[in-house]
Amino acid sequence: MGKTLGEFEQLVLFALVALGEEAYGASVRREIEERTGRSVSAGAVYTVLERLESHGLVASWVGEPSPERGGRRKKHYRLEPEGAHLLRRSRDELLNMSRGLATRLDRLADEG
Secondary structure (H helix, E strand, O other): OOOOOOHHHHHHHHHHHHHHHHOEHHHHHHHHHHHHOOOOOHHHHHHHHHHHHHOOOEEEEEOOOOHHHOOOOOEEEEEOHHHHHHHHHHHHHHHHHHOOOHHHHHHHHHHO
16 A cells, blocks of 8 residues: 555645745745635644655755845755655545545535
């Protein structure tokens, strides 16, 4: 079976895909909040990014200092090939499980 990704890990990785070279902790948080409508803590994002990096699914590098950050540097993140493979597999599994079930799911949800 191999490694699997949790739901929040998937959201973080999808944010990295969406953001490309502009992915850093705060932008990942904003991307998730904008796309899901959820409130997300910065601590949760950084914890997941560190865990994903420790497993080789994400890589990071420190950018140049910027005046708008008072000369501080941003830590940027990118999705590594193994992370992309796992994310694609997770997405495919969800699509396969949900295929053909939308009408039934809508009906069940409307019963309550």
